[in-house]
Amino acid sequence: FVNPALHEPFGLTLLEAAAAGVPVVATRCGGPSEIVERIGHGLLIDPRDEGAIAAACLRIVSDPALHRRLSAAARRNVGSYAWPRYAEASVARYVELAPAPALVACDIDGTLTGCREGAGAFADWAGGRHVPFVVATGRRFEEAQAIVAKWDLPEPDAYLTDVGSTMMLRGLAGAWRPCSDHASILDAGWARDEVARLIATLRIAPQPTVCQSRHKLSFFGTAAEATTIRARLAEAGLAALVVHSHGRLIDVLPPAGGKAAAIAAYAARHGAKLAACVAAGDSGNDRDMLARCGRAIVVANADRDLDGLARRRGLYRSRRPHAGGVVEGLAAHGLAAA
Template identity: 40%
Template structure:
């Protein structure tokens, strides 16, 4: 009805449709799916690595094509344990990584740290059932969902609703009101607000921080060799977890949601460079990505 009633909105939607229709051309879609399937069928096995990097995707690794290319080159050269920790689902994470020509991770932490996918003995990704059981233990999804409906939650699309994640729209003010409402209703859940417009409701045991720690333990990676990187509110808990050790954290130069003011630990690096260049800057500072950027490139990035 809004499209029919508001000509300006109709024009805006039409322009967006014309600009993006190419993404849904079958030949392009088939090519992208083929690349993703090749990654799944021929996974790169995890080997002993000097560092495990767990990074957010959107606006942390994406946002700057040249620095994304430098990041990809570093992964190929130094072969770290590369994990992504994202708010996106597994299929969406794969799609965005492919869109930005970023390497396929060995570990996927998806849906705001509620799903952990680790490689099995043959390198195939499988849901970490131990972490899943931990989340199930204190999560009454039906009760939380009823409480959200009572609140008048502004839901995101159904595809964004997951087993351990209920997602909607709203700013920090709404998130605080929702937090109080769930407490009054006795719903055991945590609220994660990010990007000034997204709200995720998760089990108390969930989050990118606990998920990264669980993945590191399963892979036998000591926490003092784990580095996390992020830019927004749903990265807060994993960055906060390394403020005083034993891991390390990188806050990229384009960070938002007031993270620079909220985080200041001695093992947390505040990069000047934005996006993937900021991640490389932090890794280089920690001694894990030496010479990943030539001095002139680093100067431009900063």
Template identity: 35%
Template sequence: MVDTASTSGLYILLISVHGLIRGQDLELGRDADTGGQTKYVVELAKALSRQEGVERVDLVTRLVVDEAISPDYKAPVEKLSENLQIVRIKAGPDEYIPKEQLWPHMDSFADHLYTWLSEQSRLPDVIHTHYADAGYVGVRLANLTGLPLVHTGHSLGRDKYRRLLAVGMGIEQIEQRYHMQARISAEEDTLSCAELVITSTRNEIESQYELYDYYTPEKMAVIPPGTDLEQFHPPIEGQPAESRAFQNTLNLFLRDPAKPMILALSRPDERKNIVSLLEAYGQTKSLQELANLVIVAGNRDDIRELNDGAQSVLTELLWVIDVYELYGKVALPKHHSAENVPEIYRLAAASRGVFVNPALTEPFGLTLLEAAASGLPLVATENGGPVDIIGNCRNGLLVDPLSREAIADALLSILQKPARWQEFSSNGLRNIARFYSWEAHAKAYLAMVQPLVSKRKPLTQVPSTHQFSSYRNRALFTALDNTLLGDAEALEQFAKVVRTHRRQFLFGIATGRRLDSVLTILKRNSIPTPDVLITSLGTEIYYTSELFADIAWSYHIDHSWTPQVLRRALESLPGLSPQPKNEQSRFKVSYFYDAQIAPPLDEILGLLRQQELSVNATLSFGQYLDIVPARASKGQALRYVASQYNIPLDRTLVTGGSGGDADMLRGNTLGVVVANRHQEELSNLSENEQVYFANGAHAWGILEAIRHYGFF
């Protein structure tokens, strides 16, 4: 991998995996995944690319090839300016799928992106991930490259989980629908790895991030996003009227379209709580007499063709309109375009209306900025970003989103008092320009990021003193215990295959054992000498037969490794007893694990995160707990070696049989799980399209996989 560290300008890599991202005409509100985050990352990328000292900005997202959506999303590269591009990377199936279904494909996305980065003329100076799925990818890239990781959560799983429970959703239902455990685990790992966490509001830090085990406020910075003040501005007297296309649409719904407009603009998502807003309006006759309610909730041709969540919300809106007989008072237009949005805000402002965001929680609320920049007073949820926005701008009221009475009262208190309406409108226009411009955001961002880049210590690769035939373009790595070992006859057959094809591939062993133990086993069992030994759970790499140690790898994984602190944190836990000294090493702390009395692994990880310890912990064969540095694991070491030799991961056959092998098998490697009594530790890999579960046990399973993949 080429790495010419920044000698000129900054190279910033932004990652935002899900949703539909393109440079222009964002399909905001199309579904739950195409909302404020997609607009934020595109605007951030554009703002950063315009800054002095920034050489290159790449915004990486998922490649989507789907006839049901625009062909824009299947372009591998979309150039937006001389130094800005959107890069699309394959992850999972070609078609567009919800973010909750993407989790099994994130390792593949990370591997594809790592390969793409390896082909660039230089590495980025910083990786900035957006949302938990990108965070998962960013952790893997940062651990492999040593690049500083910056993260923005946008919304957080623990907070969402808490709120879903509060509205009556069951634990099993939440997990089935949202894959919440995978998301929260990814968020914890991201917080552990990130050197800087950027939030939009102080409230986000204090009420959402504090729910996490790895809660470090000193690593968090508030940088409010901006809004485009050229696009979003108030109605201008004397200027020709804008296109009346949307006004004509509203006229089809409203009996008296000249009345003030209460405007809500969001996705048709239950978390946006627009049904409660409609009920508040329906229950308040004085509000109906005073104003119309306009709900712009995405686009639809046929409600029956939408996803279940959107279908449910829109159907309920129609029911509520019917129950309260709100015909002629409520508009629920079927279509609007991105170009219509500024016009919609200005129509509401010209009517002396109010913008309302009644979401159960709102991580930030870009629509609040757009509405305020258009001259609209605000009524917004008291949960999340609106607290800071209205606190800074003094242009509206905060309400309890679960109280329909509070929503109605706040709207009335603005609509019934022209002086208050004018005060809020003027305050918003003045303070949006002061606090929320993209130019200010980009400058604050670069000031925060520059120190991280300056202290960066990249993974340097020492010149190889070991030889490797250039025509070997594939590799086979296997775990040792209960994978390669366990059946003498199978092992003998495997050894014959290795010797027969030795010139065709690189042969490696990846094990939790120490080097001396591995060498003894190789000799005792007449196993052909590997080209590479990854030992002590990926903390040591040796190139045989000279046993040349990779010192660069040792230096790389030493980052934030404090074994003495680690041992003190675990010494009082029941069910853990240190393994003998010959099973420990400089970068591996190992315990016997008694499942009858020891805490579950998740609880142990939570304890370590609370102590701000960034590590990898694996439980193998149900009884061995091994803890290594965050940058070390069998899978990370294997990817480092494959990169050294320029061997594609999709030509790297990897076999394992216990939990410690999981990250070798995920992603783009040709994975195989051999049949043994511990294979259930890897059962969650069954969702991975590129993991083969062999019928054969031990080395028979490896031989079966060689045939299955047509490896030779």
């Protein structure tokens, strides 16, 4: 393949040639010089020198050993320009520039609960913390409060319940109240009744009535059934976020829903962005906050739902389970003593 451009800002065609194992003759002006040097699959020429272009082409086509060597280098090294690697490097750089942690959000079941010693260590950390702490859970508010009390966990600054579809804040008198602003945001684009009617035709078992809410429809089902729901909603032009977790639970939320969106909304009330938040979790309904918060902690007892969570800077997989793993992760992120 020959690219004799007078100037080439990058040189995508050279990568396409490399992916096919084709040696190249390329301009030394611009991006191709770096690409050919890194991949090693061709010869560089002065694009104004027609004789040099011809000589380079003849050299490659008349020397089988050289052709094989350049072709092998092309296939071997083209991965250095793969999009996933570029994206990973970009995200890593953004994380390096991330602001200091401004908020910690934790799931409850299996994350903060499960080990009394770990729960105590987390409570000790919370007693001396200098950033807000919120609970982000799939449970209802009353259930979340009861579990926090049962495990002697610290009272959070806010409860983000029902997989982030309800935000509970303290009023001036100390009483908890739902955030109407957050509810209004979730209303946008959420055709709850239409979504419910469509899913009813799939005969997927609903969870008890107490688990249903204005911004959450909950079912018992497999990952395959969750995929079916997503596909049918998309076909019908109905926007929704479908979350599968714990191997058997499906939650269908507004398109602006989910734990990450709720954390972002709460952080914004304090002048912070999601990049400044730390999330800790153990299951599929934690996946979005673990992927989108600037820093994240996956405890050692995490479900297989999180096995495919992309590796990145800022994502810490603890060696310890439950709340002990959260404290370990906080130390790794500079928020607790090592």
